[in-house]
Amino acid sequence: MGENQPPSRRSVLAAATLGAAALTGAAGLVTAPRARAGGRGGGDAFVPAVVVGTGYGAAVCALRLAEAGVETLMLEMGRRWDGPGADGSVFCGMLRPDERSSWFKSRTEAPLSTFLWLDVVNRNIRPYAGVLDRVRFDGMSVYVGRGVGGGSLVNGGMAVTPRRSYFEEVLPQVDAGEMYERYFPRANAALRVNRIDKAWFEQTEWYKYARVSRTQAARAGLGTVFVPNVYDFGHMRREAAGEVPRSALATEVIYGNNHGKMSLDKTYLAAALRTGKVTIRPLHRVTTIERRRDGTYLLGAEETDAHGAPLGRREISCTHLFLGAGSLGTTELLLRARETGTLPDLPPEIGTGWGPNGNVMTARANHLWNPTGPHQSSIPALGIDDWDNPAAPVFAEIAPIPAGLETWASLYLAITKNPERGTFTYDKATDRLGLRWTRDQNAPAVRAAKSLFDRVNRANGTMYRYDLFGGGLRNFADDFCYHPLGGCVLGRATDLHGRVRGYRNLYVVDGSLIPGSIGVNPFVTITALAERNIERVIAQDVTV
Template sequence: MYDVAVIGSGFGGSVAALRAAQAGKSVVVLEQGRRLTPQDLQAGSERATALLWEPALGLHGYFRQSLLRHLTVVGGIGVGGGSIVYAAVLLKPKSYDAPGWAAAGVDWGTELEPHFELAGRMLGRERNPQRGLQDEWLQQAAELLGVGDTYGATYQGIRFADCIACGQCITGCPHGAKQSTDLTYLAQAEALGATIQPLSKAEILVPHADGWRVVLRNPMTKQVSSVEAREVVLAAGVLGTVELLAACRDRWGTMPELSPMLGRRVRTNSEAFSAILHPPGTDISEGATISSDFYPDSHTHVTNNRFPKSYGFMRWYLSPLVAGDRRRQTLKAMLRHPGLATANARARDWHKRATVLTVMQHADNEMALEYRKGRTGWGLRSRIPKGVDPVPVSLPQADAAGRAVAEVSGGRAYSTALESLLGMGATAHILGGAVLGAEPAQAVVDADHRVFGYEGLRIMDGSVVPENVGVNPSWTITALAERACERWLSS
């Protein structure tokens, strides 16, 4: 019987593990992925087969792609969670004025400030001092769009004195420069006696008189086991947290009192992408994955992205950026100009010539996740509720930024084929689904992250975030977890 079982080892879970261990509690961290070595990360930067996680296909890497009807979601699997494959960008939301934040009855701007400061120190937040050709083009694009004054270098969780500018942040840093949670929070938690148990996917939560039983399955061997704990912190990421809780409520019947808001108000950070293939001979691979950004308007944020060699598989995801009816015009472009349409897929040294722009917004749009049985078994399904603005498939700001970078670099702009041909969005920053609020009719957890109806169960990951934050959310998730732990453990 542990005092605390933490499910997930990303930003929120790692905070919970360390703070509980510092409070003298016995802690076990349950992570479905592997513990990774620098050699694993280097291999993941070189070969897609070493990077991708899909055990059913014999792929045991640490980068996962989850396909839903309306959306593709990408993230990290392994000790360190999403921090392994994040680009280390640490930015705050511009405001907390949206209704979802206000519903919890907390002045989040004031409450979170000291926790942002603490989380920033723990994650090694510094301003990126590097500047390369890709950054110059991004600045020129911002100037072309009339917002050059918003351009700047990003703040990141990277120890730049040790950074060799290899562009491998997004496949994990094998050099120890990126301050992922396995090197920071989790390392300190282990030093205090916390147990980290990889290859342990939580499948059922069973509350009982003395606490909780967590039923686990090894995703490789399928062996079933369990762990007992007095309290549980759930931090499995949006898809993992929502699926686990929904399975307990709707399939196994162990948690029937969960809020009906579970799976609702899911956000994509209003995210969209555009890509640019630069002329032959270009090499923009030197630098951190993300190094600079700008704001095309007051609620939209744009960052650049570099990729290591293993990300070459992404070339097959892209299609020409077109105006008008996306599907029709994309098919027309492919038929009329097949050479140009497939130039991206045929490009040599794609990772040296490609820029991908991530575009996020502080905007009100949403979707929902449901857990039900389909032709392929039980699982999450996405839907768009009536009466809401749906999550975006594409954004005009992303298109404009892509065209601007293409113009200043002499390249060609692309969008994603899933977006253009299938009407599916994509995000690396999914949020919501177990949002915080004042009562179970409107939220899954209270302002202290306690799950309504279930003593000793808390959620500390992106699923509690009630609104799109409009920038990379990792710092916000970490600060929220720091605040939640302070209120939990001080009481």
């Protein structure tokens, strides 16, 4: 994929020579019958269905296929996060990151990279199959989760259903009535979405930072909304009371949560494994896809250990192939297959319609008499909702800075309505995914965010913070995103239920289907859309 990933055998070997402390043993996790050897077409392993990836769309498909009686194999390039490290915890915190934090990096790459312009946030680490990756392209970096559970391991858990009017604008070909009456409720229930107790929110020290931002937004005439989450707020209250180990209240989020968070390994994937029909193989990176004469698909996958040392190449064939490797991963696999001739009839729309969901991060400096508190929950619970603004719609998460000390800073992730779209490319000579996206294309998102926070600053007599994002005087960070969307857009690269055009029994099931923007954190939409699509696919395409 992009820079700083180990997409080639050469980079995997380089990582292996650097070494890392062993956090797990062998990679395999087998909880259902193994793929059968000597299946159709030769000595490769055969399974009826393969799902590439273990993120939101992939997890939905695996569960529903298993419930329909279909033996399903999931291939995940990251590790399974189920064993503690030397400190007794599965994940490391944000204040003392170690090799568990990052995907084959020698230094962490946190979004807030400096404090008072000092390089005190990031740390040197040993390369390892860590949980968070920052994939760098020329004009944009993309944060993605690595491991069984994908992005659910590293996101803030904000489970937001988009405005129906905007959903209808983005995906007009999808029946919004069905989505809002059936599939969004189904997704929220399966994800175990819950809401914070408002009375506790109003009095706890852990959300003082959010209450300060709410007051300041109100002075500018802006409203705020409570945002549901997949973090168990009941557990968080017990954390505050000292009854259970702390996670959200112990600076844990972007490198994983040890407690309290209902990530996919505890919801959809756990349910899928309980069926006995699903096998998950971590540390398997799919590199090639081809279609055989009998209509089955043959996948090539490189297996490594958690230090990057190669363990061999596997070939697996299947009848039904579901791509859920995320906007970057799924698009890369299809572009490589088209450009190298293994799936030559893939449509030209593959790689188009990409966007960062209008992501822009910014921070404001508060007055000394208006502190945000040294104790901050790492799980956001409130957002500034100005999406009805006809000139510059913005939904801004009120984000924490859980530094363990007073910062007098208010941090935000603004989601804006940026109409700009990028296009993925594939360079066959270097085996690299590229992204045609320039910094100029971020301008609409920055203007929208600036319009909102200029109002907040004027109303409160405050100013922007310029010291948090590195690179000199920067008050807006528009060079990275958390919400990559598009690349295999529904109704363009696929039909209206994710079937890839030109190839029977090949499906896209993840955020690649959404054309660049959905106006809120996208994982609930990805989950609900996958529920809709797999229901139709199982009914019409799959024979048990």
